[in-house]
Structures are given as structure tokens and as C-alpha cells.
Amino acid sequence: MPLRTWQTTLCSFVIAGALVGAAGSATVTPALAQGPSAPADFTAIARERMPAVIAITARQRVRERETAPALPEDLPFREFFRRYFEERMDPREALGAGFVISPGGHVVTNDHVMGNAEEVQVVFGTSTRGPVRLVGRDPATDLAVLKVDPPPRMMVTAWGDSDAAEPGSWAIAIGSPFGLGGTVRVGVISAQSRDIRSGPYDDYLQTDALINRGNSGGPLFNARGEVIGVDTAIFSPIGGNVGIGFAVPSRVTRSVTDQLIRTGWVERGHIGVSLQELTPANAQALGRPNEMGVLVAAVEPGGPAARAGLRVGDIVTAFSGNPVESGRHLSRAVAAAKPGTEARITVFGDGRTKELA
Structure with a gap:
């Protein structure tokens, strides 16, 4: 059967992304790498590095409800027992760690360690430090930053x-x-x-x-x-x-x-699409010669993608010159892009390849 020909057309739009140039390729002769020798120990x-690592204890009181057992109507203190079982505040304690990333006392830890903590205690070695202030948190990546009063000659990680x-x-x-x-x-x-x-x-x-x-x-x-x-x-x-x-x-x-x-917060790129992984059946139905890319399942009305002409059924094959391997891969690339800047997306639709920017 004859080979299919795909046209390339250019148009432009601004999305929340940053331009990244595609790297060139070259043929090289394999050789054994001469890496650094393994350390005798650590x-x-x-x-x-130990002085830059801290222990974290995050405490909160959690409201819990318990079902009261059947109580006789004439039981003395029946109302007291009913209220006791109905609701109480139980202490919860989360243990974690963190590490210092700046001379000013900024500490990185996990967001889930902090939870809804009402009290946070950090320990450098054997010395408890305080007070501790939450600078910001990002549940999407499970990261949080704390600020502590730096001890003298505090070690900072690299x-x-x-x-x-x-x-x-x-x-x-x-x-x-x-x-x-x-x-x-x-x-x-x-x-x-x-x-x-x-x-x-x-x-x-x-x-x-x-x-x-x-x-x-x-x-x-x-x-x-x-x-x-x-x-x-x-x-x-x-x-x-x-x-x-x-x-x-x-x-x-x-x-x-x-x-x-x-x-104090994280701002991420956004183009306004919902994605679906490309299956062999979808690729064949849409005339795609291979399964590389991700299918556009929905487009946000009035969003950057819609304004550029991206449509349901299009297949995104590259972002900023880099091939798109999956929906997760594209989501991470878009999120990492700086909002308000221009990026290029290559899509396949209507039997041809288009580059949107």
C-alpha cells in the first residue's frame, strides 16, 4: 500500500509553559565508562551530613466518635457515659525527618508528616529547637518547607x-x-x-x-x-x-x-485539557501510524488549548520539542513550565501533524 504523507502546519498560542529546545543526536562508539571508584564505606x-538532618515530631488532636454500648435507662451517670463515647479528642503524633537547605534555617520535609499539626518539634542531634514555622506546603508532590532558628555553625546540605x-x-x-x-x-x-x-x-x-x-x-x-x-x-x-x-x-x-x-505556594503550568492514554485501537481508528503520544479527551472552554485550536481527538506527540510518552509525562512537563510563557505542542489530527505554540 502507498505510504501516507503527513503535512506540518504552524500556528501559535500562549500556554503556561516554558520553551525547551530539542537536543540533537549523534552516533557514538560504545566505550567502558571510567567512573569513580566505590567508597570503602560511608x-x-x-x-x-548527619548534623544537617533533623528529627520531626508533629502533634495534633483528632476528633473521634465511638459507638456507646447499650445502656440501661436507669443507669446512674448514663448521660456522662453517653457523652464520653459520643465524641472525644485523641492525641496523634507523626514522626518524620527533614534536612536543612539554607543557612537561614529552611528545612525540607514531607507534607504528610505535617498533616494538620498543632504543634511541631524538631531536634538537631540531641538539642531540641524551637519555634518552628511552616513556610509552605505542596500536597501534589508531598513536600513542605519549615523555618527554624538556626543553631550556631549549622550544617547545610548540598x-x-x-x-x-x-x-x-x-x-x-x-x-x-x-x-x-x-x-x-x-x-x-x-x-x-x-x-x-x-x-x-x-x-x-x-x-x-x-x-x-x-x-x-x-x-x-x-x-x-x-x-x-x-x-x-x-x-x-x-x-x-x-x-x-x-x-x-x-x-x-x-x-x-x-x-x-x-x-509560600507553588504555581504550575496549565493548558486546559483532559488526557487519555493512546491505545492501539485508538491509534488505528484515528489514522496514527504508531502509539506514540497521548489522546485529548476533553478541552476546557476558553482555555489556552482551546484558544489555540486543540480539539478532542487530537493526539499530542511532543511538548517543547520533546516526545510525549504518556499522559503523566505531558502533565509533568506542562506543570513544570513557567505560567504565561509560550511553548510549542506538536499534535496529530485530521490525518496531519500540526505544531501549536
Whole structure:
């Protein structure tokens, strides 16, 4: 059968995104990489980074209701017992960790550690510090920033490149599992870009460095002692750690915490579409020669995408010159873009490819 020909047309629109140039490609000859030798142990990293890691205790009182047992009508103090079982405030305590990212005392932790805490206590080593102020939180990425009064000669962590943390590279977790402050666990990066269905922007590092209750919010270091992630969650079919832990990568953490410190909230890009993964059947029905891209299921009236002419049934194949692999991939790319700037989206619709900007 004859080859199909796809036209390329250009039009423009402004979305909440930033332009990213597409990188060129070249053919190279494979060679053995001469990487740095593995450290004999991790005592230096533990000794140097431990002072920058804190233990966090967040307390709140939770309103709970209990069902009262059947009580005889003539029971003395019947009304007292009825009120006791009807409603009471139970104390709850969340344990977590955090790490210092600025000389001014800014601390990164997990949003779920904070919850609706009425009282927060942080401990540097054996010294309790206070007061503690919540600077901002971002439930979408489970990150929060606190502000503490910095102790003298406070250690500050350094950011590493989470994108360079390849599977098999070292991962060192420091935290306070079960309240045991200053606990060091060593493992490796097991995988990158994991989606654990916890939110719209899931992009976790997976590690087998053991993470338990009290590690949440603590740093994950590389072999150079740089923070490459924030320990956040574990997967466990038995309730205990089975060596499958997840950390928010430093690439995401830096962007979010910078905004929280600067404004107290996180602003994300938005183009106004609902997405659906492209199936082989959908691709064939729409005349798409392959399954690369994501299907537009709905368009927000009056939104940036609608104003540009994006329609239901279009297939988004690239954003800012980078191929779109899935709906999750596109959502993260759009969210990371700076609101108010122009970006280019390549779409396939009506049998041809269009580039919208």
C-alpha cells in the first residue's frame, strides 16, 4: 500500500509553559565508562551530613466518635457515659525527618508528616529547637518547607543531580525511623521515574535503602554526599519494609521548595485539557501510524488549548520539542513550565501533524 504523507502546519498560542529546545543526536562508539571508584564505606558522608538532618515530631488532636454500648435507662451517670463515647479528642503524633537547605534555617520535609499539626518539634542531634514555622506546603508532590532558628555553625546540605542517579548507583538514607534519630541505611537506586499513583506528578526514585516510619521527609544522598531525593513512601504487602522505597527526586524538590520559600505556594503550568492514554485501537481508528503520544479527551472552554485550536481527538506527540510518552509525562512537563510563557505542542489530527505554540 502507498505510504501516507503527513503535512506540518504552524500556528501559535500562549500556554503556561516554558520553551525547551530539542537536543540533537549523534552516533557514538560504545566505550567502558571510567567512573569513580566505590567508597570503602560511608562513614565520612554520615559524619559530615548527619548534623544537617533533623528529627520531626508533629502533634495534633483528632476528633473521634465511638459507638456507646447499650445502656440501661436507669443507669446512674448514663448521660456522662453517653457523652464520653459520643465524641472525644485523641492525641496523634507523626514522626518524620527533614534536612536543612539554607543557612537561614529552611528545612525540607514531607507534607504528610505535617498533616494538620498543632504543634511541631524538631531536634538537631540531641538539642531540641524551637519555634518552628511552616513556610509552605505542596500536597501534589508531598513536600513542605519549615523555618527554624538556626543553631550556631549549622550544617547545610548540598543538592545533587537526581537525573544522574542511575539504577545501581549508591543511595544513603539518613533519618529517624521509629524515633531513632541519626539512623543511616545504605542501598542503591533501583529505578527512576516511578509512578506509584499517589498524585498527578509522580516521578519517584526507587531505592532499596530501607525506609521506615520516621524516615519520611529525610534526605537520600548519593555517594558524594549530595541530596538526590526526599524519602517519602514504601511499598509493602506485609506492613514492614521489603526493600522498595520511593523518594521525590531533587530535580522536583528544588523547583518546589524554591517557590515555597519565595512565595509560600507553588504555581504550575496549565493548558486546559483532559488526557487519555493512546491505545492501539485508538491509534488505528484515528489514522496514527504508531502509539506514540497521548489522546485529548476533553478541552476546557476558553482555555489556552482551546484558544489555540486543540480539539478532542487530537493526539499530542511532543511538548517543547520533546516526545510525549504518556499522559503523566505531558502533565509533568506542562506543570513544570513557567505560567504565561509560550511553548510549542506538536499534535496529530485530521490525518496531519500540526505544531501549536
